[in-house]
Protein backbone atom coordinates (compact mmCIF):
# COMPACT_ATOMS: atom_id res chain seq x y z
CA UNK A 1 0.00 0.00 0.00
CA UNK A 2 1.48 3.32 -1.05
CA UNK A 3 1.62 6.28 1.33
CA UNK A 4 2.24 10.00 1.07
CA UNK A 5 4.43 11.99 3.40
CA UNK A 6 3.74 15.61 4.24
CA UNK A 7 5.84 18.15 6.06
CA UNK A 8 3.31 20.54 7.47
CA UNK A 9 3.27 24.16 8.47
CA UNK A 10 3.52 25.93 5.11
CA UNK A 11 0.59 28.01 3.83
CA UNK A 12 -0.54 26.97 0.36
CA UNK A 13 -0.05 29.57 -2.33
CA UNK A 14 -0.78 29.50 -6.02
CA UNK A 15 -3.35 28.40 -8.54
CA UNK A 16 -4.53 25.28 -10.27
CA UNK A 17 -7.11 23.99 -12.69
CA UNK A 18 -9.77 21.64 -11.38
CA UNK A 19 -10.17 18.24 -13.07
CA UNK A 20 -13.36 16.93 -14.65
CA UNK A 21 -16.00 15.58 -12.30
CA UNK A 22 -15.75 12.01 -11.03
CA UNK A 23 -19.40 11.73 -10.05
CA UNK A 24 -20.34 13.48 -13.27
CA UNK A 25 -18.52 11.19 -15.66
CA UNK A 26 -19.32 7.82 -14.02
CA UNK A 27 -23.07 7.86 -14.85
CA UNK A 28 -22.24 9.21 -18.31
CA UNK A 29 -19.93 6.22 -18.91
CA UNK A 30 -22.82 3.91 -18.02
CA UNK A 31 -25.19 5.90 -20.26
CA UNK A 32 -23.08 5.31 -23.39
CA UNK A 33 -24.20 1.67 -23.28
CA UNK A 34 -27.73 2.80 -24.17
CA UNK A 35 -26.73 3.67 -27.74
CA UNK A 36 -25.07 1.76 -30.53
CA UNK A 37 -22.38 4.03 -31.89
CA UNK A 38 -19.54 6.32 -30.85
CA UNK A 39 -19.41 8.79 -27.95
CA UNK A 40 -16.56 11.24 -27.44
CA UNK A 41 -16.12 12.71 -23.96
CA UNK A 42 -13.82 15.64 -23.16
CA UNK A 43 -12.40 16.89 -19.85
CA UNK A 44 -12.36 13.35 -18.43
CA UNK A 45 -10.51 12.92 -15.13
CA UNK A 46 -7.72 10.35 -15.25
CA UNK A 47 -8.68 8.59 -12.03
CA UNK A 48 -8.92 4.98 -10.95
CA UNK A 49 -12.75 4.87 -10.91
CA UNK A 50 -12.81 5.99 -14.55
CA UNK A 51 -10.16 3.41 -15.53
CA UNK A 52 -12.13 0.65 -13.76
CA UNK A 53 -15.33 1.74 -15.52
CA UNK A 54 -13.58 1.59 -18.89
CA UNK A 55 -12.50 -1.99 -18.06
CA UNK A 56 -16.17 -2.83 -17.47
CA UNK A 57 -17.14 -1.27 -20.80
CA UNK A 58 -14.38 -3.22 -22.57
CA UNK A 59 -15.57 -6.44 -20.92
CA UNK A 60 -19.04 -5.74 -22.26
CA UNK A 61 -17.59 -5.45 -25.76
CA UNK A 62 -17.05 -1.72 -26.20
CA UNK A 63 -13.88 -0.32 -27.75
CA UNK A 64 -12.48 2.43 -25.53
CA UNK A 65 -9.63 4.86 -25.94
CA UNK A 66 -8.46 7.36 -23.28
CA UNK A 67 -6.00 9.98 -24.51
CA UNK A 68 -5.17 13.40 -23.05
CA UNK A 69 -8.45 13.85 -21.21
CA UNK A 70 -10.62 12.60 -24.08
CA UNK A 71 -12.38 9.25 -24.00
CA UNK A 72 -13.78 7.70 -27.17
CA UNK A 73 -16.14 4.74 -26.78
CA UNK A 74 -17.56 2.64 -29.58
CA UNK A 75 -20.45 0.51 -28.27
CA UNK A 76 -21.40 -1.01 -31.65
CA UNK A 77 -20.19 -4.49 -30.66
CA UNK A 78 -21.49 -4.76 -27.12
CA UNK A 79 -22.97 -8.24 -26.76
CA UNK A 80 -22.13 -9.21 -23.18
CA UNK A 81 -24.74 -8.36 -20.54
CA UNK A 82 -22.92 -9.78 -17.53
CA UNK A 83 -20.45 -7.94 -15.26
CA UNK A 84 -18.56 -10.14 -12.80
CA UNK A 85 -18.42 -9.31 -9.09
CA UNK A 86 -14.67 -8.66 -9.06
CA UNK A 87 -15.32 -5.76 -11.46
CA UNK A 88 -18.46 -4.30 -9.86
CA UNK A 89 -17.14 -4.49 -6.30
CA UNK A 90 -14.40 -1.99 -7.08
CA UNK A 91 -16.74 1.01 -6.94
CA UNK A 92 -20.20 2.17 -6.08
CA UNK A 93 -21.17 3.56 -9.46
CA UNK A 94 -20.97 0.15 -11.17
CA UNK A 95 -24.61 -0.27 -10.06
CA UNK A 96 -25.54 2.25 -12.78
CA UNK A 97 -24.83 -0.36 -15.46
CA UNK A 98 -27.97 -2.10 -14.17
CA UNK A 99 -30.28 0.56 -15.61
CA UNK A 100 -28.18 1.12 -18.73
CA UNK A 101 -27.79 -2.55 -19.76
CA UNK A 102 -31.36 -3.42 -18.82
CA UNK A 103 -32.58 -0.41 -20.79
CA UNK A 104 -30.79 -1.44 -23.97
CA UNK A 105 -30.75 -5.25 -23.80
CA UNK A 106 -33.82 -5.98 -21.58
CA UNK A 107 -31.62 -8.23 -19.46
CA UNK A 108 -28.62 -7.84 -17.17
CA UNK A 109 -26.70 -9.78 -14.54
CA UNK A 110 -23.97 -8.27 -12.41
CA UNK A 111 -22.07 -8.56 -9.16
CA UNK A 112 -22.80 -6.30 -6.20
CA UNK A 113 -21.38 -2.76 -6.21
CA UNK A 114 -18.61 -1.70 -3.84
CA UNK A 115 -17.47 1.83 -3.03
CA UNK A 116 -16.31 3.81 -0.03
CA UNK A 117 -17.07 2.31 3.37
CA UNK A 118 -19.28 5.08 4.75
CA UNK A 119 -22.32 3.13 5.93
CA UNK A 120 -24.55 0.29 4.76
CA UNK A 121 -25.46 1.92 1.40
CA UNK A 122 -28.52 -0.13 0.40
CA UNK A 123 -29.83 -0.22 -3.20
CA UNK A 124 -33.49 -0.94 -2.43
CA UNK A 125 -34.71 2.15 -4.30
CA UNK A 126 -32.77 1.20 -7.44
CA UNK A 127 -34.22 -2.32 -7.47
CA UNK A 128 -37.76 -1.33 -6.45
CA UNK A 129 -37.72 1.25 -9.23
CA UNK A 130 -36.97 -1.36 -11.90
CA UNK A 131 -39.51 -3.79 -10.43
CA UNK A 132 -42.13 -1.08 -10.56
CA UNK A 133 -41.19 -0.48 -14.21
CA UNK A 134 -42.03 -4.11 -14.95
CA UNK A 135 -38.65 -5.87 -14.73
CA UNK A 136 -38.22 -9.16 -12.92
CA UNK A 137 -35.45 -8.37 -10.41
CA UNK A 138 -33.57 -10.91 -8.31
CA UNK A 139 -30.86 -10.18 -5.77
CA UNK A 140 -28.73 -12.43 -3.60
CA UNK A 141 -25.59 -11.90 -1.51
CA UNK A 142 -23.25 -11.68 -4.51
CA UNK A 143 -25.29 -10.83 -7.59
CA UNK A 144 -28.23 -8.98 -9.12
CA UNK A 145 -30.23 -10.05 -12.13
CA UNK A 146 -32.96 -8.19 -13.93
CA UNK A 147 -35.01 -9.03 -16.99
CA UNK A 148 -37.85 -7.50 -18.97
CA UNK A 149 -38.89 -4.56 -21.13
CA UNK A 150 -39.09 -1.51 -18.88
CA UNK A 151 -42.31 0.49 -18.95
CA UNK A 152 -42.73 4.05 -17.78
CA UNK A 153 -44.50 4.62 -14.47
CA UNK A 154 -44.54 6.95 -11.43
CA UNK A 155 -41.71 6.33 -9.00
CA UNK A 156 -41.59 7.99 -5.60
CA UNK A 157 -38.17 7.80 -3.95
CA UNK A 158 -38.11 7.33 -0.17
CA UNK A 159 -35.13 9.71 -0.01
CA UNK A 160 -33.68 11.73 -2.89
CA UNK A 161 -30.87 9.28 -3.70
CA UNK A 162 -28.40 10.41 -6.33
CA UNK A 163 -27.62 6.88 -7.51
CA UNK A 164 -31.25 5.71 -7.60
CA UNK A 165 -32.32 8.81 -9.54
CA UNK A 166 -29.52 8.26 -12.06
CA UNK A 167 -30.22 4.54 -12.44
CA UNK A 168 -33.92 5.06 -13.03
CA UNK A 169 -33.20 7.85 -15.53
CA UNK A 170 -30.94 5.42 -17.41
CA UNK A 171 -33.57 2.70 -17.43
CA UNK A 172 -36.35 5.12 -18.36
CA UNK A 173 -34.56 6.77 -21.30
CA UNK A 174 -35.60 3.96 -23.68
CA UNK A 175 -38.52 2.53 -21.71
CA UNK A 176 -42.01 2.28 -23.18
CA UNK A 177 -43.94 5.38 -22.14
CA UNK A 178 -43.36 8.08 -19.56
CA UNK A 179 -41.55 7.71 -16.24
CA UNK A 180 -41.95 10.34 -13.54
CA UNK A 181 -39.47 10.33 -10.65
CA UNK A 182 -40.82 12.12 -7.57
CA UNK A 183 -38.51 13.22 -4.74
CA UNK A 184 -35.64 12.95 -7.22
CA UNK A 185 -32.12 14.07 -6.33
CA UNK A 186 -31.26 17.59 -7.51
CA UNK A 187 -27.46 17.35 -7.53
CA UNK A 188 -25.50 18.85 -10.46
CA UNK A 189 -24.50 15.29 -11.40
CA UNK A 190 -28.17 14.54 -12.15
CA UNK A 191 -28.35 17.56 -14.44
CA UNK A 192 -25.10 16.45 -16.09
CA UNK A 193 -26.51 12.99 -16.83
CA UNK A 194 -29.77 14.48 -18.15
CA UNK A 195 -27.89 16.87 -20.46
CA UNK A 196 -25.78 14.02 -21.81
CA UNK A 197 -28.80 11.74 -22.33
CA UNK A 198 -30.64 14.57 -24.06
CA UNK A 199 -27.69 15.11 -26.36
CA UNK A 200 -28.00 11.41 -27.26
CA UNK A 201 -31.65 12.00 -28.16
CA UNK A 202 -33.47 11.31 -24.86
CA UNK A 203 -36.51 13.31 -23.77
CA UNK A 204 -36.08 14.49 -20.20
CA UNK A 205 -37.69 17.37 -18.35
CA UNK A 206 -37.29 18.81 -14.85
CA UNK A 207 -33.72 17.73 -14.06
CA UNK A 208 -32.38 19.79 -11.17
CA UNK A 209 -35.86 19.86 -9.59
CA UNK A 210 -37.44 17.19 -7.41
CA UNK A 211 -39.67 15.90 -10.22
CA UNK A 212 -38.04 14.48 -13.33
CA UNK A 213 -40.08 13.36 -16.33
CA UNK A 214 -38.58 10.99 -18.87
CA UNK A 215 -40.45 10.12 -22.05
CA UNK A 216 -38.90 6.94 -23.39
CA UNK A 217 -37.57 6.99 -26.97
CA UNK A 218 -36.92 4.06 -29.32
CA UNK A 219 -33.30 4.80 -30.00
CA UNK A 220 -30.41 6.94 -28.79
CA UNK A 221 -27.35 7.96 -30.79
CA UNK A 222 -23.68 8.74 -30.18
CA UNK A 223 -22.57 12.25 -29.27
CA UNK A 224 -19.69 14.47 -28.18
CA UNK A 225 -19.78 15.96 -24.68
CA UNK A 226 -17.58 17.89 -22.23
CA UNK A 227 -17.67 16.75 -18.59
CA UNK A 228 -18.29 19.46 -15.96
CA UNK A 229 -15.62 20.41 -13.39
CA UNK A 230 -15.41 18.44 -10.15
CA UNK A 231 -17.06 20.47 -7.38
CA UNK A 232 -15.71 18.20 -4.64
CA UNK A 233 -12.11 18.41 -5.85
CA UNK A 234 -12.47 22.21 -6.10
CA UNK A 235 -13.91 22.27 -2.58
CA UNK A 236 -11.03 20.13 -1.28
CA UNK A 237 -8.44 22.66 -2.50
CA UNK A 238 -10.42 25.66 -1.27
CA UNK A 239 -10.70 24.09 2.19
CA UNK A 240 -6.97 23.23 2.14
CA UNK A 241 -6.21 26.89 1.45
CA UNK A 242 -8.32 27.89 4.45
CA UNK A 243 -6.76 25.24 6.70
CA UNK A 244 -3.19 26.34 5.92
CA UNK A 245 -4.14 30.05 6.02
CA UNK A 246 -2.98 30.25 2.42
CA UNK A 247 -4.03 32.04 -0.75
CA UNK A 248 -5.22 29.86 -3.60
CA UNK A 249 -7.08 30.37 -6.86
CA UNK A 250 -8.86 27.39 -8.40
CA UNK A 251 -9.68 27.66 -12.10
CA UNK A 252 -12.35 25.86 -14.09
CA UNK A 253 -15.10 25.83 -11.49
CA UNK A 254 -18.85 26.21 -11.71
CA UNK A 255 -19.69 29.01 -9.21
CA UNK A 256 -23.20 27.77 -8.57
CA UNK A 257 -22.05 24.26 -7.66
CA UNK A 258 -19.85 25.64 -4.88
CA UNK A 259 -22.41 28.00 -3.29
CA UNK A 260 -22.61 26.25 0.09
CA UNK A 261 -18.84 25.79 0.28
CA UNK A 262 -18.27 29.52 -0.27
CA UNK A 263 -20.80 30.37 2.45
CA UNK A 264 -18.98 28.11 4.93
CA UNK A 265 -15.54 29.45 4.00
CA UNK A 266 -16.78 33.01 4.57
CA UNK A 267 -18.32 32.02 7.91
CA UNK A 268 -14.90 30.73 8.95
CA UNK A 269 -13.34 34.10 8.11
CA UNK A 270 -11.89 33.41 4.65
CA UNK A 271 -12.06 36.10 1.98
CA UNK A 272 -13.50 34.80 -1.27
CA UNK A 273 -13.37 36.47 -4.67
CA UNK A 274 -15.27 35.09 -7.62
CA UNK A 275 -14.32 35.54 -11.27
CA UNK A 276 -16.00 34.07 -14.35
CA UNK A 277 -14.73 30.54 -13.90
CA UNK A 278 -12.37 30.77 -10.93
CA UNK A 279 -12.54 31.23 -7.17
CA UNK A 280 -9.81 32.89 -5.12
CA UNK A 281 -9.65 32.18 -1.41
CA UNK A 282 -7.53 34.10 1.07
CA UNK A 283 -7.49 31.93 4.17
CA UNK A 284 -5.24 34.11 6.38
CA UNK A 285 -8.14 34.80 8.76
CA UNK A 286 -10.05 31.52 8.28
CA UNK A 287 -9.86 30.57 11.93
CA UNK A 288 -13.46 30.80 13.14
CA UNK A 289 -15.33 27.70 14.27
CA UNK A 290 -18.81 26.82 12.96
CA UNK A 291 -21.49 26.73 15.60
CA UNK A 292 -23.59 24.21 13.66
CA UNK A 293 -23.35 22.74 10.20
CA UNK A 294 -25.34 19.88 8.73
CA UNK A 295 -24.40 18.02 5.54
CA UNK A 296 -27.34 18.17 3.18
CA UNK A 297 -28.57 17.27 -0.25
CA UNK A 298 -27.74 19.83 -2.95
CA UNK A 299 -27.64 22.84 -2.72
CA UNK A 300 -26.64 22.25 0.92
CA UNK A 301 -23.12 21.54 2.15
CA UNK A 302 -22.00 18.24 0.52
CA UNK A 303 -21.34 15.17 2.62
CA UNK A 304 -18.26 14.50 0.45
CA UNK A 305 -16.59 17.58 1.95
CA UNK A 306 -17.50 16.79 5.56
CA UNK A 307 -14.15 15.12 6.41
CA UNK A 308 -12.02 17.82 4.74
CA UNK A 309 -14.02 20.40 6.69
CA UNK A 310 -13.30 18.59 9.97
CA UNK A 311 -9.58 19.03 9.28
CA UNK A 312 -10.03 22.79 8.94
CA UNK A 313 -12.16 23.01 12.08
CA UNK A 314 -9.64 20.96 14.07
CA UNK A 315 -7.44 24.05 14.28
CA UNK A 316 -10.18 26.70 14.37
CA UNK A 317 -10.73 28.93 17.39
CA UNK A 318 -13.63 27.59 19.43
CA UNK A 319 -16.14 24.75 19.25
CA UNK A 320 -17.87 23.45 16.10
CA UNK A 321 -20.81 21.05 15.77
CA UNK A 322 -21.15 19.02 12.57
CA UNK A 323 -24.10 16.78 11.80
CA UNK A 324 -23.78 14.14 9.06
CA UNK A 325 -27.28 13.67 7.67
CA UNK A 326 -26.61 11.66 4.50
CA UNK A 327 -24.52 8.63 5.45
CA UNK A 328 -24.64 6.65 8.67
CA UNK A 329 -20.91 5.98 9.15
CA UNK A 330 -18.85 8.77 7.69
CA UNK A 331 -16.67 9.62 10.69
CA UNK A 332 -13.84 7.10 10.32
CA UNK A 333 -11.39 9.93 9.73
CA UNK A 334 -12.08 11.31 13.20
CA UNK A 335 -9.94 8.63 14.91
CA UNK A 336 -7.03 9.49 12.59
CA UNK A 337 -7.38 13.23 13.23
CA UNK A 338 -7.36 12.48 16.95
CA UNK A 339 -4.01 10.68 16.53
CA UNK A 340 -2.73 13.99 15.16
CA UNK A 341 -3.90 15.82 18.29
CA UNK A 342 -7.36 16.95 17.18
CA UNK A 343 -9.94 17.30 19.94
CA UNK A 344 -13.02 15.73 18.33
CA UNK A 345 -15.77 13.62 19.85
CA UNK A 346 -18.45 11.66 17.99
CA UNK A 347 -22.03 11.34 19.18
CA UNK A 348 -23.59 9.08 16.56
CA UNK A 349 -24.25 11.41 13.61
CA UNK A 350 -22.92 14.51 15.40
CA UNK A 351 -19.31 15.47 16.03
CA UNK A 352 -18.07 18.19 18.34
CA UNK A 353 -14.73 19.74 17.43
CA UNK A 354 -12.78 21.85 19.94
CA UNK A 355 -10.18 23.67 17.90
CA UNK A 356 -6.57 23.16 19.07
CA UNK A 357 -3.57 25.42 18.43
CA UNK A 358 -1.84 22.88 16.24
CA UNK A 359 -1.94 19.31 14.97
CA UNK A 360 1.15 17.09 15.11
CA UNK A 361 2.66 14.86 12.45
CA UNK A 362 2.45 11.08 12.96
CA UNK A 363 1.40 8.01 10.96
CA UNK A 364 -2.27 7.87 9.99
CA UNK A 365 -4.39 5.77 7.69
CA UNK A 366 -6.92 6.79 5.04
CA UNK A 367 -10.08 4.67 5.09
CA UNK A 368 -11.91 6.13 2.11
CA UNK A 369 -11.50 8.65 -0.71
CA UNK A 370 -12.51 11.95 0.91
CA UNK A 371 -11.14 10.87 4.29
CA UNK A 372 -7.72 10.49 2.71
CA UNK A 373 -7.92 14.03 1.28
CA UNK A 374 -8.96 15.29 4.72
CA UNK A 375 -5.85 13.76 6.27
CA UNK A 376 -3.62 15.42 3.66
CA UNK A 377 -5.21 18.76 4.56
CA UNK A 378 -4.66 18.10 8.27
CA UNK A 379 -1.04 17.08 7.59
CA UNK A 380 -0.39 20.26 5.60
CA UNK A 381 -1.29 22.27 8.71
CA UNK A 382 0.48 20.01 11.24
CA UNK A 383 3.82 20.49 12.97
CA UNK A 384 6.34 17.99 11.66
CA UNK A 385 6.05 15.07 9.27
CA UNK A 386 2.90 12.99 8.69
CA UNK A 387 2.76 9.69 6.87
CA UNK A 388 -0.67 8.93 5.39
CA UNK A 389 -1.17 5.31 4.36
CA UNK A 390 -3.55 3.94 1.69
CA UNK A 391 -2.96 6.43 -1.10
CA UNK A 392 -5.00 4.12 -3.33
CA UNK A 393 -8.14 5.75 -1.93
CA UNK A 394 -7.08 9.17 -3.21
CA UNK A 395 -6.33 7.72 -6.64
CA UNK A 396 -9.97 6.71 -6.99
CA UNK A 397 -11.06 10.34 -7.25
CA UNK A 398 -8.10 12.75 -7.46
CA UNK A 399 -5.98 12.71 -10.61
CA UNK A 400 -2.84 13.47 -8.66
CA UNK A 401 -3.26 14.92 -5.21
CA UNK A 402 0.52 15.06 -4.64
CA UNK A 403 1.14 16.96 -7.89
CA UNK A 404 -1.64 19.42 -7.10
CA UNK A 405 -0.48 20.21 -3.56
CA UNK A 406 3.13 20.47 -4.73
CA UNK A 407 1.95 23.01 -7.30
CA UNK A 408 0.41 25.00 -4.45
CA UNK A 409 3.66 24.94 -2.48
CA UNK A 410 2.81 22.04 -0.15
CA UNK A 411 5.77 19.94 1.06
CA UNK A 412 4.50 16.54 0.04
CA UNK A 413 6.01 13.40 -1.47
Ligand code: UD1
Pocket residue numbers: 023026092093119120121122123124125126127159160161162163164185187189303304326327328
Ligand atom coordinates in the same frame (compact mmCIF):
# COMPACT_ATOMS: atom_id res chain seq x y z
C1 UD1 B 1 -23.50 9.62 -4.55
C2 UD1 B 1 -22.04 9.99 -4.74
C3 UD1 B 1 -21.37 10.22 -3.40
C4 UD1 B 1 -22.14 11.24 -2.58
C5 UD1 B 1 -23.63 10.85 -2.49
C6 UD1 B 1 -24.47 11.91 -1.81
C7 UD1 B 1 -21.41 8.86 -6.79
C8 UD1 B 1 -20.63 7.78 -7.44
N1 UD1 B 1 -21.38 8.93 -5.46
O1 UD1 B 1 -23.51 8.39 -3.85
O2 UD1 B 1 -20.04 10.71 -3.64
O3 UD1 B 1 -21.60 11.28 -1.27
O4 UD1 B 1 -24.16 10.64 -3.80
O5 UD1 B 1 -24.34 13.13 -2.45
O6 UD1 B 1 -22.03 9.68 -7.45
N2 UD1 B 1 -30.03 5.01 -0.02
C9 UD1 B 1 -30.95 4.03 0.35
N3 UD1 B 1 -31.42 3.19 -0.63
C10 UD1 B 1 -31.03 3.28 -1.92
C11 UD1 B 1 -30.10 4.28 -2.28
C12 UD1 B 1 -29.61 5.14 -1.31
O7 UD1 B 1 -31.33 3.92 1.51
O8 UD1 B 1 -31.51 2.50 -2.76
C13 UD1 B 1 -29.52 5.95 1.02
C14 UD1 B 1 -28.02 5.82 1.24
O9 UD1 B 1 -27.69 4.79 2.11
C15 UD1 B 1 -27.69 7.18 1.81
C16 UD1 B 1 -28.67 8.11 1.08
O10 UD1 B 1 -29.70 7.27 0.55
O11 UD1 B 1 -27.93 7.22 3.17
C17 UD1 B 1 -28.07 8.91 -0.06
O12 UD1 B 1 -27.35 8.04 -0.91
P1 UD1 B 1 -27.20 8.32 -2.47
O13 UD1 B 1 -27.65 9.70 -2.77
O14 UD1 B 1 -27.83 7.20 -3.20
O15 UD1 B 1 -25.63 8.25 -2.66
P2 UD1 B 1 -24.83 7.51 -3.79
O16 UD1 B 1 -25.55 7.63 -5.08
O17 UD1 B 1 -24.44 6.17 -3.30
